[in-house]
Amino acid sequence: MIDIEKEAARIAEQGESAPRFARDPVNLPMINNWLEAIGDQHPGYTEVAPPAMVQVWTMAGLHGQRALDDPLGAMMKILDEAGYTSVVATNSDQTYHRYLKVGEHLSVTTSLEDVTGPKQTGLGEGWFVTTRSTWWVGDEAVAEMRFRVLKFKPAARSPEPASETPKAQAIRPSINRDTEYFWEGCRVGELRIQRCGGCGLLRHPPGPMCPECGATKPKYLVSDGRGVVYSYVVHHHPQVPGKQTPFVIALIELDEGVRMLGELDGEPSIGLPVEVVFTKVDDELTMPSWRPRADR
Amino acid sequence: MNAAIVGIGATDFSKDSGRSELQLAAEAVRAALADAGLEPSDVDGLVSFTMDTNTEIAVARELGIPELTFFSRVHYGGGAACATVQQAAMAIETGAARVVVCYRAFNERSGHRFGQVQTAAAANIDNSWSYPMGLGTPGAMVAMFARRYMHEYGATSEDFGRIAVIDRKHAATNPHAWFHGRPITLEDHQASRWIAEPLRLLDCCQESDGGVALVVTSAERARDLPHKPAHIKAATQGSSVDQFIMTSYYRDDLTGLPEMGVVARGLWEKSGIGPSDVDVAVLYDHFTPFVLVQLEELGFCGKGEARDFVASGALELDGALPLNPHGGQLGEAYLHGMNGIAEGVRQVRGTAVNQVANVEHVLVTAGTGVPTSGLVLAQSVEPVRP
Incomplete structure (x- = not known):
């Protein structure tokens, strides 16, 4: 029997992960692709990136793997082992401290903020896992995100698809x-x-x-x-x-x-x-x- | 209360004033002071609505009012109207100020229109239970009450329409009213388009640009001023159980306005008069159904009986309870209830265009569906009973 709360406390105590650097600096081709995909026609993004793109810069890519000290990865693994095998993102709150300029090279650190459960939900019994990420340019924090997922055991009866x-x-x-x-x-x-x-x-x-x-x-x-x-x-x-x-x-x-x-x-x-x-x-x-x- | 309204002032009422809201406020206050025979330098208090964009200091600067010892704002939209006068009267009774001007001015038609859906309003947590569901206009919010009222009491769209017909009839003979010379029939009402069923266009008041100001001072000082004072016999605010702004849908009953019931109890108790002593009723009429409900909450008739009371002709100028002789907000202008208080003052003075004979007491109410307020204005300062 895995003690989820104890494991969560252990991961939370490790604090922030080591900085993980973006694959590429903030760049115009990726900005243009993103604007096109989102349908944003604002003409102002020639030297700065849309703030909402922040997570894009540090995404691991198609074949990327989580860093070993990534607390979300570690927590997901524990919940998988405890039988909570399904996941759904529930909310993501981002805070932007300033615009990111083309050429700036970001890194991201993540810590585990909270794990609550077990909760009875329409999807099944599960745990809400909240992490907090900070994006950095050098030692300047430029953006933050609180990200929450529900990790659950699929219920026998799933709710009507929305x-x-x-x-x-x-x-x-x-x-x-x-x-x-x-x-x-x-x-x-x-x-x-x-x-x-x-x-x-x-x-x-x-x-x-x-x-x-x-x-x-x-x-x-x-x-x-x-x-x-x-x-x-x-x-x-x-x-x-x-x-x-x-x-x-x-x-x-x-x-x-x-x-x-x-x-x-x-x-x-x-x-x-x-x-x-x-x-x-x-x-x-x-x-x-x-x-x-x-x-x- | 030992206070009276001694001056009233207003701008023109229009659909496009062509000037700033501050200019409208300044014009209205200057007109009210002139009417009171007072100077800006006599003023030491200003009161308005929290919704008003004109700060007390901005108004004081424009008027050249040098010093203020009392300034205050009242919340909850049109529910603030009579409460501005209550604030002024309390300031005078306590010595906080000697001459207080209450004002309200906006470009509500040419600028920010309350009848449109205010997306930004959903930032309020209370509104998050209504706006995202598509209930985002005052008309629709009142319509939810109106549907239930019809269901419980058998009232009809025509019963609501009779209020609009009376207001427009009175506005038709008021040169200051937007709908001067334009009365409507019940058939016009019934033919008007749906806004939010069961409300039709002619159940909803107009939108207006303009400003109104009222000057309040002590009863002693009032005796030395040019006009017959409108004594503030009673003034009160009212909020009731599980109160929301326009959406108090979670109470046991949806057919009343218990916050107006609170106002009614306060007014009758403080003034020593009762419904049968009221000579003119200026009832807030942004939407017709709530005029019926107010008649019931204020005790002019029993619950569910307002439609019969209205159909009896009681609200005509020569009826038992003349309603909104200036035409109300449906007929004269939508000034968040402040033009109704000015009409109450004229009725007490005996100078209204549609003057009711021998007016001793005027009842004025403020916005409905919101925490609200009310006034009893009187010729005489003496209470009927101790």
């Missing part, structure tokens, strides 16, 4: 410590409702302190994803980014008792039984929405 509808300009939620469990749940096909760790109160939208008992240990339960339409709007004007008018937004009363807003794909009426659907917008965002229940 339909891949790119909605590039759709309005994105802002997410903080109090709400990230919800969006993390959506990414793994779970509709999560905040449940107070003190008194068990269910609450949506969530918050950090229970208004009933004052506890500050919010947990969550995974909803069955079923409910009825409590009220709804058919939106016609004005245009809404990422939506085609007219469309329906419904206020759903979940079987568990809380209410939640979402787009409804179907003919609306108050009392209509509905079920949740998850739509993947991109790797970071999956939106919950609703459809009439087939068994109604």
